[in-house]
Amino acid sequence: xxxxxxxxxxxxxxxxxxxxxxxxxxxxxxxxxxxxxxxxxxxxxxxxxxxxxxxxxxxxxxxxxxxxxxxxxxxxxxxxxxxxxxxxxxxxxxxxxxxxxxxxxxxxxxxxxxxxxxxxxxxxxxxxxxxxxxxxxxxxxxxxxxxxxxxxxxxxxxxxxxxxxxxxxxxxxxxxxxxxxxxxxxxxxxxxxxxxxxxxxxxxxxxxxxxxxxxxxxxxxxxxxxxxxxxxxxxxxxxxxxxxxxxxxxxxxxxxxxxxxxxxxxxxxxxxxxxxxxxxxxxxxxxxxxxxxxxxxxxxxxxxxxxxxxxxxxxxxxxxxxxxxxxxxxxxxxxxxxxxxxxxxxxxxxxxxxxxxxxxxxxxxxxxxxxxxxxxxxxxxxxxxx
Numbered sequence: 445x446x447x448x449x450x451x452x453x454x455x456x457x458x459x460x461x462x463x464x465x466x467x468x469x470x471x472x473x474x475x476x477x478x479x480x481x482x483x484x485x486x487x488x489x490x491x492x493x494x495x496x497x498x499x500x501x502x503x504x505x506x507x508x509x510x511x512x513x514x515x516x517x518x519x520x521x522x523x524x525x526x527x528x529x530x531x532x533x534x535x536x537x538x539x540x541x542x543x544x545x546x547x548x549x550x551x552x553x554x555x556x557x558x559x560x561x562x563x564x565x566x567x568x569x570x571x572x573x574x575x576x577x578x579x580x581x582x583x584x585x586x587x588x589x590x591x592x593x594x595x596x597x598x599x600x601x602x603x604x605x606x607x608x609x610x611x612x613x614x615x616x617x618x619x620x621x622x623x624x625x626x627x628x629x630x631x632x633x634x635x636x637x638x639x640x641x642x643x644x645x646x647x648x649x650x651x652x653x654x655x656x657x658x659x660x661x662x663x664x665x666x667x668x669x670x671x672x673x674x675x676x677x678x679x680x681x682x683x684x685x686x687x688x689x690x691x692x693x694x695x696x697x698x699x700x701x702x703x704x705x706x707x708x709x710x711x712x713x714x715x716x717x718x719x720x721x722x723x724x725x726x727x728x729x730x731x732x733x734x735x736x737x738x739x740x741x742x743x744x745x746x747x748x749x750x751x752x753x754x755x756x757x758x759x760x761x762x763x764x765x766x767x768x769x770x771x772x773x774x775x776x777x778x779x780x781x782x783x784x785x786x787x788x789x790x791x792x793x794x795x796x797x798x799x800x801x802x803x804x805x806x807x808x809x810x811x812x813x814x815x816x817x818x819x820x821x822x823x824x825x826x827x828x829x830x
Contacts, residue, residue: 448824449739450816454561458816461557462809469556469808470801472496473549477796480534483576486513489532489545490573493552497571500556506573509589511582515573516591517555520562524822526815527570527592527770528554529600529763531577535787542578542786543603543779543795546804550601553808558815565819570595574762583762584725587769595770597736597818600763601807603795604776605785609741609752611774614663614689615696616727616760621647621707625716627680637678638715641671644682647710654706661757662699663689685723691757693728693768729757730764733771736818740773743813747806750778759786773814777803 462469476489490506490513497517498504506515530551531544555571562569572591576582583591592598602611623644628637651664658664666686672679688703690696704720711718741752752775763774779800784790794800 448821450565450813450820454565454816455813457561458557458812459809461560462553462805462812465553465556466805468496469549469553469804472552473545473801473804474796476532476545476548477540480539481532482536483533483578483580483582484511484513486532486575489548490515490575493530493532493548493573496552497555500559502555502559502571508573509586509591511575511585513573513575514582514586514591517571518568519555519559520568522563522566522568522819524566524819525568525570525595526818527572527595527598528811529572529574529583529598529766531574531600533576533578535578538787538789539792540795541788541792543791543800544577545795546603546779546800546807547600550804550807550811553804554811554815557808557812561816565816566823567815567819569815577762579724581725581727581762581765584727584765587765592766592770596822597733597815598766598770598772599736599811599814600774601811602774602776603779603786603800603803605778605780605782606776607750607752607778608755608776609744610732610737610754611730611776612732612757613730613764614691614757614760615693615729615764617688617696617700618723619686619688619700619703620721620723621684621686622719623682623711623716624719625678625680625714628678630676630678634678638680639678640682640716641679643710643714643716643718644668644671644684645710646713647707650706650709651703654702658699661691662695664699664703689760691729693726696726725765727760727762728764728768730761730772730774731767732773733767735821736771736773736814739814739817740775740810743810743817744775744806747810749806775810777807779803
């Protein structure tokens with residue numbers, strides 16, 4: 445893609461458009477923050493975003509894509525379709541300690557700014573309300589339902605304790621483990637029992653030894669959720685929840701097989717039965733599009749954002765699944781100056797700070813500018829090859 449960008453006058457108009465919606469966007473963010481809803485329960489947040497877009501001329505479908513808390517809103521009829529992803533789920537017990545209130549409001553803000561100029565830019569602007577990013581891989585479900593079909597580029601921004609344009613993430617898989625054994629009295633007839641808790645212990649020892657042979661960037665971690673109820677009864681049931689992470693989706697498949705074999709070993713050694721289930725789709729590693737990253741970086745500098753840092757993968761997101769399908773960006777914006785990070789209680793407070801409000805407005809305008817630049821560059825490239 446050549447470095448053709450949107451005209452300066454149009455970018456100035458987009459800036460004024462974001463500013464005109466300033467109080468509405470800040471109020472939306474604050475409202476979502478004050479009413480946190482966890483995965484697949486984001487009824488109010490989804491409705492508030494969809495209603496606001498509908499009030500400004502967007503064609504809205506809600507609910508959408510077979511999910512009660514997803515929505516689709518579109519405006520414009522241009523040949524280039526840009527999708528803006530709005531996350532709005534909160535963390536159990538922590539509220540908006542990942543700042544998804546800002547993500548939702550920034551996505552809505554970018555869409556509202558682009559709406560009056562969509563046809564002039566040759567754009568179709570599609571806003572996708574994406575539930576269950578923290579748990580449930582909502583975007584993977586949306587992809588299966590066609591939410592990103594026909595999209596030329598997808599984008600979102602995320603709050604963080606630093607600034608980053610070329611965001612990268614781990615691939616993540618989840619695993620639910622259930623051992624079924626046989627209960628017996630540990631003194632009277634222990635030989636008749638099959639200890640499910642022992643099966644889980646053996647699996648955990650095997651996992652500990654497996655870690656010696658895993659590449660540095662592969663991760664295995666989990667918790668025991670049940671392993672018996674009384675010391676005078678051999679446990680006939682034990683359960684655990686585990687996560688696995690790798691740098692790439694291709695590596696995740698190998699890691700899953702090796703981890704599952706550790707749990708099978710526990711069953712084999714104790715005479716128990718094991719059931720291994722995937723409670724949600726895999727989160728794929730995020731792969732940012734270089735051309736979109738370059739456009740975003742130039743626009744972020746024009747907004748006066750701090751220079752982006754480079755970091756190894758440190759998190760997971762189901763936006764990674766979108767990036768395997770559609771050219772995507774997922775820049776992160778500093779709202780805490782490094783004082784605290786996502787999934788910390790202090791970050792929930794940072795998500796309604798003055799720095800967060802500025803990040804919201806900059807994120808909205810940065811995405812609007814990047815979408816406009818992308819449309820101009822795509823139109824130029826298509827014209828050059830016609």
